[in-house]
Amino acid sequence: MTTPRSYLGQIQPGWWVLAAFLLVYPWFATNFFTYQIGGYTLILGMIALSLMVLAGYGGMVSLAQITVAGVAAYTLPIFGENSVGVLGLGWPEWVLYPFAILIAAVFSTLVGLISVRTEGIYTIMITLAIAVSFFFFARQNYALFNGFQGFSGVDAPSFWGIYWRDPMPFYYLCLACAAFFFCATVYGARSTFGLTLQAIRDNPRRMGALGYNVTAHRVYAFFLAGLIAGTAGVLLVLFNGRVSPGTIGVDIAIDILVIAVVGGLRHPIGPFLGALAFVLLENFAIDLIDRERFNTVIGMAFLLVVFFSPDGLIxxxxxxxxxxxxxxxxxxxxxxxxxxxxxxxxxx
Amino acid sequence: MHLKTVLGEISGYAIMLYAPIAGLGGHIANSYRIEVVRSLRQRPLLTALVLLLAVVLLWMIFAVWPEWLVDALGRKKTFVNTLLNGLTLAGLYFLVASGFTLVFGLMRNVNLAHGAMYLLGGYIGYEVAERTGSWILGAAVAFLALAIIGVVLQLVVFRRMQGDDLRQTLVTIGISIVAADLMLAVWSGTTYQFQPPDWLFGATELPIISAIRSSGDAVFLKYPTYRLAVLFIAIVVGVALWLFLNRTKLGMMVRAGVDDRSMLEATGVNVNLVFAMVFAIGAGLAGFAGVIGGTALSIAPGEDVRYLLASLVVVIVGGMGSVTGAAIGALLIGMAEQFGLAYFPTYGVVLTFLIMIGVLAFRPQGLMGQA
Known part of the structure; x- marks a missing residue:
């Protein structure tokens, strides 16, 4: 046991360097690098982080995380404003965003309630089935989800005299959210709940015998992961300005898994590393190979990681x-x- | 080896071969009669309800509908057609999902590349059928090609990470991403449609009256012959699988492996060989289903995900690792999808989903799954 130190004192210097770098990054990066690379990496990283929380600490690999983010993303144009003319209840932003995140978290909890009834490997199947069903449902349903086209014209808020879709403010917004959830995850993993969850991952029967409510802990983990994914979903729709079934497709669900696994499921920084690698590949693989064969490259990279370094980049x-x-x-x-x-x- | 055991083996095999031919019909009928009587005694209400439903359904299929029923449900033709569509779709789903459930049951490997295998089978079958002009050859080659691919995957990839379920599953995801992309590169985004053999072309008149003309003539229902053939093939494959699992030594090993893998290994069975074999059958069935489904519907990019979802839901509902469960699950899902499509179009997917949730809520292991 180490001697107790203050939280700040425990942080290794490398992290301070990283934080400083991320803070000054938009000062010298171009708008493209700030918005398309920086912002998008942080959003994808957050969605993958929600998967990492479930898979890394809870042993539950959920493929429905992009669906959870999608629920938040759809909530915005449905209850807020859109330019399509379907629904758009026009709620004020300060109610809308927390509401969207909460809805996503509740949805995630429901996914958890359904999928934790079964063990381990079954979770993948059930969450994948949920993700695919939701995708098809959103594509077919015009009354609520406006079908194939989805919604467009979702505008970012502007307050304090800042328009939040401008590259630099948006980057800082994403960075703030990502940093918050990153720190929360690091802290949460050492909290009583986090340790219990990890113990349940390692041996659910023993924890059950010790008197812990295994199901409740798992479902609560789904709720927390839903908060992360929901926030990322809100940012995602602000980033794109639109949301459609393509946003929550199966390929994206699998991309999220690829990101989390390639980055590494052992530490919350993994998903962000994976997201960075993914976004860089997505944007610059075009210079190396045919744009059309991007999925082959991603798939191969994923296979290589699974084969040779199960812990990913970490x-x-x-x-x-x-x-x-x-x-x-x-x-x-x-x-x-x-x-x-x-x-x-x-x-x- | 003692002569006695040799004789025993031989006579065992003889009975094994003879039984399906001679006594099987009787066996099945007998065992089902016993089943019904037993379940009547144990759960009289439920059994009576099921029997009543069956009678009502039969009446709805064969009787001429009275006015009030037409008012309530629409034309009889729609209903019976939907029912038949549901049945044939169930047959197709069963073909795809039975391989999936076999592989899962034995190896705990959720083969998420199963949809890609279906699609690849369809494409390969299409190429062969186009080149040779023989649909049957196409189907056979698709089965063989995918069986070989399955064995190679099992030997080269999955054996390296045996016992590591999650990693195996992740690998299948990687394979399906790459496979889908490469198939897109080779066959592009075009939709392909098979031509079934001539003798399966056209429609068959069924002995079901769809309506009575004002002149008093009965109009009989017509249904595409090929779709009936799909149903027939699915039943044949189902019975063959059942025989394979319940009446052969290899099938016995597979069942033992589903129950307890390490115990089977301890008795001296070459588990790797059994695994490779089952993977071959599972993958081959997926490829074969690709040809069948590609003829009944069509093959195009994206179909892989559709059939993967179908397999997932069918297997979740039916119970993992159970072929009977796959049949029941396929029936439920196929029916739900077609009736949903016909009677409340935009919510068809939700119906499928609700069935899954309902089953998970009351029997998390699936209808036929072992607890």
Missing amino acids: GLWQKAAAKMRRRDNHGAKPTVKSTGEETQADLA
């Missing part, structure tokens, strides 16, 4: 770091396969 980083450390002090015991606890100690 795993690669840790291996490299462990090698460096071994070179530094020969006598020291080399870190063998690290457990979740060590991972956090290493990275935090």
Whole structure:
């Protein structure tokens, strides 16, 4: 056990450097890099983070996270304003955004209630079925979701004299949300709830026997993940200005899984790393290969990661770091396969 | 080896071969009679309800509808056609999902590339059928090609990560992404339509009266022959699978493997061989279904996701790893989809979904799944 220190004191210097870099990034980056790369990476990273919370700490791989984000994204034009002429109840923004996030979280809770009834690998199947059903439903239903076209003309708010879809404000908005949820996840993972959830992941029967309500903990994890994904969904619709069934398609659901797995499911920074790699590939793979074959590249990258580095980019980083450390002090015991606890100690 | 055991083996095999031919019909009828009597005794209300529903359904199919029923449900032709569409779709879903459930039951591998296998089977079958002019050859080649691909996948990929269910599933996702994209590159986004063999072309008149003309002549219902053939093929495949699982030694191993993999291994069975075999059958069935479904409907990019969803829901509803469950699930989902389409179009998907939720709420392991 380490001696108790203040929270700020425990943070390794690398994180301060990263935070400083992210804060000054839009000052020297072009608008494209601030908005299309920076903003989009943070949004995708948040959705993947919600999956990481469920999969990494709860052992529940949910493919419905983009659907949860989509529920929030659809809530905005349905209850707010859109340019399509379907619905658009015109609620004020300060009610609308929290409401959208809450709706998404409730939806996520329902998904959780359905899927935690079964174990492990079944969760993937059920959440995938939910995601696909919702996609088809949104595409067929015109009364509520305006079918194939979806909604467009969703405008970003402007207050404090700032229009929030301008690249720099939008980037900071995303960064603030992402940083909040990142810190919340790091903190939550060490809270009583987070530790209980991880224990349930490792051995649900034992935790049940110890008197913990396994189902309730899992469902609550779905609720929390829903908050993250819902926030990302709101940002996503502000980012695009529109939402359609294509936003919540199966390919996107799988992209989110790819992002989370490629980044690594062991630490909340993983999804953001994965999202960065994904967005960079998406934008610049065109220079290397045919734009049409982007999915092949992504799929191959995903396969390679699953095959050779199950812990994703984080795993690669840790291996490299462990090698460096071994070179530094020969006598020291080399870190063998690290457990979740060590991972956090290493990275935090 | 003792002569006695050899003789026993031989006679066992002889009975095994003979039984399906001679006694099977009797067996099944007998066992079902017993089932009905037993369930009547155990759950009289439920059984009576099911029997009553069956009688009503039969009456609705064969009787000429009175006015009030037409007023309530629309024309009889729509109803019976929807019913038949549901049945044939169920047959197609069963073909796709039975392979999925077999693979899952034995290997705990949620093969999310199953939809891609269906689509690839369709494309391969189409190419072969176009080149040779033989639809049957196309279907056979699709089955074989996908079976081989299945074995290769099992040997090269899945065996390396045995016991790691999640990783296996993730790999299948990766494969399906790449496969879908490569298929798009080769066959582009065009929709392909098979030509069924001539003797399956056209429509068959069924002994079901759809309406009575004012002249008093009965109008008989016509239905596409090919779709009836789909139903027939699905039933044949279903019975064959049932025989394979329940009446052969390999099938016995598969069932034992579903129940307890490590115990089966401990008894000296080459589990890897069984796995490869089952994967071959599962993948082959998906490819075969691609040809069947491609002829009944069409093949195009995106179909892979549709049939993957169908397999998922069918297997979740029916119970993972159970072929009977896949049949029941396929029937429920196929019917729900077609009746939803005919009677309340935009909410068809929701109906399917509600069935899934309902089953999960009351029997999380699926209707025929083991607890």
